[in-house]
Amino acid sequence: MRVHVDNVSFAYGREPVVSGVSMELPEGGITVVIGPSGSGKSTLLQLLCGLLHPLQGKILFDDEDVTGVPTERRDVGVVFQSYALFPHLTVRENIAFGLQTGRRRFSLRSSRRRPSRRHVEERVWDTAALLSLERLLDRKPAQLSGGEQQRVALARAVAPRPSLLLLDEPLSALDARLRRTVRAELAALLRKLGTTAFYVTHDQEEAMLLADHLLVLDHGRVVQAGDPLDLYRRPQTPFVASFLGEANLVEVEARPIANASSVLPVRSQTPLGAFVLPTTAGGGWLLVRPEDLTEDPCGTLATVGDARGLGPHDRVILLLENGTEILAHFPPETAPAPGSKVRIGVRTRRPHFVGHSE
Amino acid sequence: MSTAIVRRAGIAATAVLALALLTPIVVTAAGAFSRAEWYGRRSEGAEVQSVPDLFRYVAGIWGGALLRSVEIVAAVVPLALAIGAPAAWAFRRRPFPGSRLLESIALVPLAVPGVALAFSLIQVAGHTPRFALLVAGHLAYTLPMVVKTVTNAVETFDPRLEPAARSLGATGWETAKRVTVPLLTPALVLSALLVFAVSWGEFNVSFLLATPLVQTFPAALYVTYTTNSFPVAAAATLIFLAPVVPALLAIQALGGEAFHRGLQA
Numbered sequence: 001m002r003v004h005v006d007n008v009s010f011a012y013g014r015e016p017v018v019s020g021v022s023m024e025l026p027e028g029g030i031t032v033v034i035g036p037s038g039s040g041k042s043t044l045l046q047l048l049c050g051l052l053h054p055l056q057g058k059i060l061f062d063d064e065d066v067t068g069v070p071t072e073r074r075d076v077g078v079v080f081q082s083y084a085l086f087p088h089l090t091v092r093e094n095i096a097f098g099l100q101t102g103r104r105r106f107s108l109r110s111s112r113r114r115p116s117r118r119h120v121e122e123r124v125w126d127t128a129a130l131l132s133l134e135r136l137l138d139r140k141p142a143q144l145s146g147g148e149q150q151r152v153a154l155a156r157a158v159a160p161r162p163s164l165l166l167l168d169e170p171l172s173a174l175d176a177r178l179r180r181t182v183r184a185e186l187a188a189l190l191r192k193l194g195t196t197a198f199y200v201t202h203d204q205e206e207a208m209l210l211a212d213h214l215l216v217l218d219h220g221r222v223v224q225a226g227d228p229l230d231l232y233r234r235p236q237t238p239f240v241a242s243f244l245g246e247a248n249l250v251e252v253e254a255r256p257i258a259n260a261s262s263v264l265p266v267r268s269q270t271p272l273g274a275f276v277l278p279t280t281a282g283g284g285w286l287l288v289r290p291e292d293l294t295e296d297p298c299g300t301l302a303t304v305g306d307a308r309g310l311g312p313h314d315r316v317i318l319l320l321e322n323g324t325e326i327l328a329h330f331p332p333e334t335a336p337a338p339g340s341k342v343r344i345g346v347r348t349r350r351p352h353f354v355g356h357s358e
Numbered sequence: 359m360s361t362a363i364v365r366r367a368g369i370a371a372t373a374v375l376a377l378a379l380l381t382p383i384v385v386t387a388a389g390a391f392s393r394a395e396w397y398g399r400r401s402e403g404a405e406v407q408s409v410p411d412l413f414r415y416v417a418g419i420w421g422g423a424l425l426r427s428v429e430i431v432a433a434v435v436p437l438a439l440a441i442g443a444p445a446a447w448a449f450r451r452r453p454f455p456g457s458r459l460l461e462s463i464a465l466v467p468l469a470v471p472g473v474a475l476a477f478s479l480i481q482v483a484g485h486t487p488r489f490a491l492l493v494a495g496h497l498a499y500t501l502p503m504v505v506k507t508v509t510n511a512v513e514t515f516d517p518r519l520e521p522a523a524r525s526l527g528a529t530g531w532e533t534a535k536r537v538t539v540p541l542l543t544p545a546l547v548l549s550a551l552l553v554f555a556v557s558w559g560e561f562n563v564s565f566l567l568a569t570p571l572v573q574t575f576p577a578a579l580y581v582t583y584t585t586n587s588f589p590v591a592a593a594a595t596l597i598f599l600a601p602v603v604p605a606l607l608a609i610q611a612l613g614g615e616a617f618h619r620g621l622q623a
Contacts, residue, residue: 049525051521051524051525070524071521071524071525072524072525072526072527072528072529076525077525077526078521078522078525080518080521080522082516082518084516084518084519084521084522086519086522086523086537087515087519087541088540088541097523097526097528097536098526098527101523101526101527101528101529101532156526157525157526160526160527
């Protein structure tokens with residue numbers, strides 16, 4: 001299902017939470033929304049599933065206006081942050097819940113009758129098999145581990161085969177180690193299902209791993225949207241740059257340009273050396289990711305402040321001569337000793353430039 | 359050492375309390391089942407010759423009041439639940455401007471003396487049938503218990519459960535039937551028992567609102583203590599206690615945390 005959100009706004013009382021958000025969820029793809037807490041990402045999810053209704057703007061599912069349609073009549077499945085499993089029902093009954101409600105979604109296309117008991121049983125069994133829950137079907141949610149509860153929540157949401165799957169920080173209740181394995185399983189499962197998905201998170205790794213389409217939200221507005229790697233390499237604002245991973249933002253001073261109509265790239269001097277930058281009347285920042293830095297005999301002289309091996313790479317803090325602190329990632333076990341001098345260069349010939357947006 | 363002393367003191371205190379509570383019941387039971395001539399039974403004359411006779415006699419004079427009490431309880435329990443439970447749910451799940459104030463006001467009758475409540479009911483609606491007034495008085499006393507018990511229960515379950523049911527296609531009714539009511543069942547049973555016990559034993563309001571024709575059983579008990587012989591009063595008391603004791607025991611069993619845990623597991 002294609003989902004189109006057009007200039008949607010929402011406020012709690014006078015506090016605006018979502019301000020003029022427009023977005024398009026690609027059919028069958030995973031759209032991830034990332035943002036700090038309070039950025040309005042969960043509210044956006046609730047607007048999509050119809051638990052909240054926008055004060056302004058429109059939401060279209062496959063060109064059909066669903067703006068005022070209540071949750072139970074939208075063809076959505078939701079995985080809540082706290083899972084919200086029904087504590088009085090077994091795993092089997094939790095998964096079957098959406099197959100036995102008034103909407104009767106999955107039989108809608110063939111007939112409007114309530115699905116037969118056999119049909120429900122088969123669907124519950126298939127869904128349980130998909131998520132390896134076969135052996136837990138007779139348990140109550142309180143008897144399950146966090147990871148198992150998460151899988152039941154997912155099974156319950158996908159069992160009716162919704163056209164749009166909404167996931168509200170589904171991994172945030174798991175501990176870090178479990179989160180990593182579940183994250184990979186979840187990514188594989190979502191691709192296998194091929195349902196249009198909308199996934200809310202504040203975790204950058206999760207976003208990069210899952211997203212086909214990534215939106216960065218801040219203060220209720222979409223700051224930037226696009227391909228996740230493109231957002232990582234070419235953020236339009238310092239906020240996006242530093243929210244998606246670690247970033248060195250090297251200040252580039254504004255230079256009055258004699259010929260204001262010039263569109264030719266100019267060579268600018270920065271603390272990390274001279275680079276060819278797009279024409280800039282105003283100043284901005286050079287985005288240098290820690291992994292972009294490398295030892296370079298012709299590079300800028302820096303003092304090693306602190307170095308620590310993290311396993312996959314060594315994390316090194318460098319002090320440039322003008323006092324700027326730079327974070328660099330060196331290959332494992334190649335970090336220079338603290339206090340020593342190194343020459344560093346930037347791997348990419350034309351690093352990304354983030355201009356002052358205002 | 360000192361904990362042993364504390365424990366023994368606790369057991370002793372409990373024993374004294376149990377004795378104080380049980381002795382009157384034991385004496386009453388002895389009174390009701392003993393041979394009538396042991397007590398000053400002359401006022402009842404030849405009608406009370408044996409224990410079955412005694413109960414038949416009591417039923418004869420107080421049967422009307424007993425029936426009235428049954429009718430009142432039968433009206434008050436469902437009404438209190440029907441009004442109190444949805445209100446309690448709304449106070450927590452659909453708060454509206456002033457709902458906190460309303461919730462506090464709903465608890466006020468607990469602090470108002472029954473006499474004052476009864477008089478104000480007569481003042482406001484003196485011409486209403488007495489039966490309706492009695493039901494209203496009992497509701498005023500029992501609604502706070504329903505509201506309190508059910509709001510507590512609503513607070514203990516995840517506010518996302520109802521939205522989750524909606525997202526799975528359940529209508530408002532289906533959500534209530536399949537999620538909200540099952541989860542509130544222990545609280546609803548508990549409040550029904552509380553309302554029953556309180557309404558059944560309510561004296562202050564009932565005594566003041568009672569007329570010779572519309573009288574409740576506790577009000578009748580008062581009359582029997584002041585006018586009848588002890589075996590008659592004792593027999594009436596036992597009839598009164600018969601449904602209350604199981605209800606109180608059930609409240610004790612249900613009120614425990616174990617019941618809620620049992621439900622979840």
